[in-house]
Amino acid sequence: MSNPSLEKLGELLMRRVRDKAIGDWEGIVTGEMRGTTGARVRQQLTAFGPQQTNVLLKLLPQIVDTTLHHLLWTLEQEQSVNLLAKDEHDVFYNAREASDGLAGELYGDQGWIARFSSKPKHDF
Numbered sequence: 786m787s788n789p790s791l792e793k794l795g796e797l798l799m800r801r802v803r804d805k806a807i808g809d810w811e812g813i814v815t816g817e818m819r820g821t822t823g824a825r826v827r828q829q830l831t832a833f834g835p836q837q838t839n840v841l842l843k844l845l846p847q848i849v850d851t852t853l854h855h856l857l858w859t860l861e862q863e864q865s866v867n868l869l870a871k872d873e874h875d876v877f878y879n880a881r882e883a884s885d886g887l888a889g890e891l892y893g894d895q896g897w898i899a900r901f902s903s904k905p906k907h908d909f
């Protein structure tokens with residue numbers, strides 16, 4: 786059975802970090818998000834056809850997942866930094882100690898991405 790505070794951390798990271806980052810960049814690439822950055826990116830993408838744009842959109846979750854993987858692996862390996870998660874009883878747990886591998890929590894049918902993210906993981 787997984788630690789509830791670790792589950793809450795996974796849900797928080799998937800919904801507020803993964804889904805938001807992917808959604809922001811999907812909006813920029815598709816033109817739904819306005820602003821200076823969006824305009825600059827879309828200007829660079831004018832040479833892209835629909836197929837190339839689709840590949841870019843499929844890459845976005847992969848890029849975000851790689852970033853999350855490296856963040857979690859670093860937090861697990863770096864002993865000078867502790868990531869604490871609080872359960873419903875206000876008890877704090879060290880995420881490194883609650884998991885057998887923080888980066889591994891992302892993956893698989895029962896991983897954080899599959900259970901908590903609304904953005905699909907695209908395979909190539």
